[in-house]
Amino acid sequence: MDAQGHSHTDKPEREATLLRPDQAHIEDEKDKDIHGGSSHTKIGTIDSYSDASDVERDAGISRFPTQQDHLGSDLQPNPTELERIQTQKSQHSQTVGCITLKSRASTKPLPALGANKPYPPQLLNQEAYVTEFDGPNDPLHAQNWPFMDKLIIATMLGFTTFTASLGSAIFSTTIPHLQAEFHVGSVVATLGTSLYVLGFSTGPILWAPYSELKGRRSPLVIASLGFAIFNLAVAVAKDVQTVMICRFFGGFFGACPLTCVAAVFSDMFNNRSRGNAITIFAMAVFCGPLFAPFIGGFIVKSKLGWRWTEYITAILGFVCFALNVVFLRETYAPQILVEKAATLRRATKNWAIHAKQDEIEIDFRELLEKNFSRPLRMLVTERIVLLITIYMSFIYGILYLFLTAYPLVFQRVHGMNPGVGGLPYFGLIFGQLLAGLVIFLRQPAYERKLAANNNVNIPEWRLPDVIAGGISFAAGMFWFGWTGYRADIHWIVPTLSGLLLGFGLLAIFLPLFNYLIDSYLMGSLPLLILPSERIG
Template sequence: MSNYIPSFSAPNSRPGSPLPLGSPSASRPTSFYANSRANSFVGTRRNSAVPPASRKNSVAVPSRKNSTAPPSRRNSEDKGASDPESTDLEVLKNEKGEPLAGRIVGGKYVDPSNESVDPEFGAIKTVDIDMPLTLTELVNEKGKEYIVLGFATGDKENPFNWNPWYKRSISTILNLMTLFIGLATTAYSSGIASMCKDLDAPNIKGQLGLFTFNISCAVAPMVLAPFCELVGRKVVYAGSFLCFSLLFIGLALAKDIDTIIGLRLLLGLFGCVGTILVGGTFDDMYEPHHRSRPMAMFSWVAIFGTVAAPIYAGFIDQAIGWRWIEGIQGIANVPLLLVIFFYFPETRGGVALHKRAKALRQATGDERYVSAGDILTPSLQAMLKASSVKAIHMLVTEPVVFAFGLWIAFCWAVVFLFLSVIPITFQEHHGWGEGVSGLPYISLCIGTTLGWLAHHLQMRKFDRLVADPNVKVTPEARLYGAMYGAVFLPIGLFIYSFTQYSHVSWVGPAIGLAPIAFGIYFVFESTYSYTADCYGESSSSAIAGQGLMRNTLGAVTPLFANAFFHNVGSQYAGLILALFGTVLSLIPFVMFKYGYKLRARSKLAIEM
C-alpha cells in the first residue's frame, strides 16, 4: 500500500554544500541557514501565478520542494512555520555585508587539506573531539544568538554525498518493505471465504478486514506523518515494521473474526507509517532532478505488490489453509526486518548535524551550537495542520487536487473491486479452482511492469525539456505519459467487460487486465508528480488529501463489490466502470490545456 507524502520538515541545504542551489558565487559565504529556513516553510502561500501570454514553448518547469526562492508572503495562520523574511530572524553579518561564518574541525579529522574546502567561510577552528569539517554561521533567532552548523562540501555524512550504489541499496530496502506491505494488503482476500467458514462468520464480516486495513491507511498518515518527521527515519522504519511483522502472529492464531478485524486495523496503521516516509527519504538522498527514477520504481513496487498477492495466496489457502497465508507473510518479513535494524542508516542529514552540535556543546560548554533543524522544525501544530486540516481544505477547494484525487481514487477502487470480480469471472464463469483462479493476476503484474518501463519515455522527454534553455518548463510537462498511457485503463475495462462470458475463452479477460494495470500506473505517476510540481511546498498537504480520498474509496469498495457485480451483472458492472474511466481519462488533457489558468487562480499553487 503506497502512501507517499513528501517530507513536512526542513530539508538539508544544498546537496554536498551549505550554499544555496543556484548560488551566484562561491567567493563569499552565502547564508545556508536562511536558505534552509526558506526550504522548511510549511504552508506558505504564493502569489497567484500570472498566466502566460502565449502557450508557445510553455510546457514544462517545476518548482521543486528544494527551491531556494523565499516565500513571497506569509500566511499568518500557519503558526510555528518558518519564514526567512520574518523579523524574528537575523543572519549576523560583518561590515562587508557577508554572513559571519566559519569552519570547525577536530580530532582525527584535522588535516591540511581542509584549508581548500569552502575557504570562503573563513578560518578553521579546532576542537578537542573528533569532528568532521563543519561549517558554522552566526544567527539571531527571536533575540537569541545561535551558531548553526552545516555540511561542508563533500562531507561523507551528508546523505546527498553517499555512494550511488549505497543509495540504491537503501532504495531497494524501502522498495522491499513497500512490496511486503502491499502483499499483506490483498493476500488476505484470498483466504476470506475459508476463514469465514472456519470461524462461522458471514462473508461480509471477513471483507471488513480489507476495510479496516485501508481505512487505517487513509486516516493514519494525516495524524502520524508529522510525528514521524520529528524522530528521524530509521526509528520509525524499524519500529513500525517490527510491529507490522509481529501482528501476523496474532492473525495466524486468531480464534474469532473480531480479533482479525482489529488486528487488520493495526496492520494498516503500522504498514502505512513506514511507506509514508519513502518520499521524504528520497528527498534526503537525491537531488530533485535525480528523484524521478527512484520514485517511479517505488510506484511500480507499490502497485505490483498490491495486485500480485492473490497469485500465490490462493494456492496457500487451498493447500494448507488461510492461517498460513498470514504465517508465511510474517516469516518472510524477518530477514528484511533484520536488514532494517542492522544495515539501514539514518537518512536525515539533520540528525548527523544535531549529533555534532550536541557534541560541541558538551566539549566546549557553548550552548549556542545547534543544527538548523533544532530551531527550524515547524511546530507540531503547524505540521498537523499541514497534514490534516490543510490537506482536507485543499482537497475540497483546489480543482487540481480534487480532480487528480478522484482519478487516483477511482483506480484504487478498481484494484479492490477486481479482488471480487476476478474470482467471479474465472471461478463462477469458467469453473477454475481457487488457486488457479489467482493466476490472471499475473496479467495485472505484467501491465504494471510495462507501465513502469513505458514511463521512462515520459522521464526522458521531461529531462530533454528541462535541458532545453529555449523551453519554459511547467508542470503540464508531467502529463504526456498520462495522456497517452492512462487511456489504456478504460480500454482494458471495456475488453474485460465483454470477454468474461462463460462461452468466451478465458484469454480475453486475462488480456484485458494488462492494459488496466498499465493505465493505473500512469495515473499514479502523473498524480504525484503533477501535484508536487503545481503546489511545491504545499504539495505535502495536497498529496495527503489525495491519499485520504484514494484509501477511503479503496476501503469501502470491497464491502459492496460482490453485490455490485452479481446484482448488476459482471458485464454491465464492468461497462459502468469503463464509462467512468473514460470520462476521468480526459483529466490530463483538460489540465494540459487549462492547468495554467487553474494555477493562476490558486492562492497555494507556485509561481511559474
C-alpha cells in the same frame, strides 16, 4: 523584473521564454537540488541575529508563498547559501513550533538555576552554534551519497512497501476459510480487508507529520515492527474480533511506507533521477496487491491453511524491520543536522551546539492545526489537488475492485481453483512492468528538456503520460467487462486485458504522483496521503 522583484536582465532571452516568472532566478549550477530534495517545510520565523541568507528560499521549489515573497528581497541564492536554506526548511510557519511560541509561554516564574547561581547571559551570536551543511557537496547530505548506497536503500524500501501492500490484499483469499472457522457471514469476513484499508487511510495522519519532525528512519523502523507484530497477531487469533482489530492496526502501521518512502526518494534524488526512483516505489505499491491473490491462493489451498497467509506476511514484516534497523540511514536533511549537532556536542562538550530542527517545540494544538489538517485544507483550497486526488483515488479503488472481480470471472465462470485463479493477475503485473519500462525509456527526453530549461522543472511535463494511461485504462476496463462474463470466451482473452489495465494504472498514478511532488515539493508529503484517505 518579476513579481517578486528579481531582476533577470542577465538571463539569455531564450531562457526567459522557457522559465516561469517565479522560477527564472534559479541558475544552472543550483541543479544539485541540495535545497529541494524532499518535502521539507520552509522558514517561518526570522531571528534578530539571522542574516539575509536565512530567509532566502527558492520560489521555484514550491507554490506556497514564502516570507521572502512578503519581504520583497531581491537576494539571489548562491552555493554558500544552499546549505543554510536546507538547514531551515523545517522552520516554515506551516510546521509545528515556529511562530506561536508566545501562545504557549508559561505564566509561571522561571525556576532558579540552583546553588545560588545567576542566570547565564544570552549568547551573543546564537547562529554561530547552529550546525549546517558544509556546502552543496557535503557528503552528509543524502543527495551526495554514493549511488550504490542510494540503490540499496531504494531497493530495501521498495521491498518494505511491497510487503505492506501485499498484506492489504492477501487476506482476501482467506475469506471462505474465515467464514467456516469463526461462523460469520461474508460481509463480516470481508471486513478484514476493509479495516486494513481504513488503517491505510488513517495511518498517514500520524506518519506524515512525524516524519517531518523526527526524520524518515524512526517512523519506518517503528512501523515495520508494528506491522509485523499485528500480522502475527492475526495469524494466532482465537476469535474474529481479534482478527478485525489487528487487521486495522496492521494497515495503520503498513501505511507508513506508503507515506514516507516517496519522501525518502525525494530526499536522495534530484529532479533528474527522482522520476526513476518514484517508478520503483509506484510499482511496489501496485504489484503487492496483484501478487497477493496468487500467493495466498496456493497457501490456503495447501495443508498450511489460511493462517499462514498472515504468518508469511509477518515474517516478511520482521525481515523489513531487521533490514531497516541495520541498513536504513536517515535521509531527511534537518534530522541529519540534528544528529551532526549531537555528535559535535558530545565531542566538544559544548552544549550550545544545535540544529535548527532542535528549536522546534511540539504542541498538540499546532499539530492539529498545521500538520493534521493541512491535507484537508489543501484539498479545499487547491483545485488541482482536489481533482488529482479524486482521480487517483478512483484508480487505486479500481485496483482493489479487481481483487473481487477476478475471482468471479476466473474461478466461478472459468472454474479455476484459488491458486490457479490468481495467475491472471500477471496480465496486470506485466502491464505495469511495460508502463515502467516506457517511463524509464522516456526519462532521457525529460532530462534533455530539463537541461534546455536551465534545470528548472516544469510539473506539467509529467502530464502527457497520464493522457495515454487514461485511454489505456478505459480501453482495458471495456475489454475486461466485454469478455469476462461468458465461459465460451477463452480465459486468455480477459487475462490479456490486464496488459492495458496495468499499463494504464501505472501510467496514470506515477506521473500524477510526480506532478504533486514537483508542484508542491515542500508540502508534498501530506498531499501524497490524500488518495489513500479518500479510499478509506
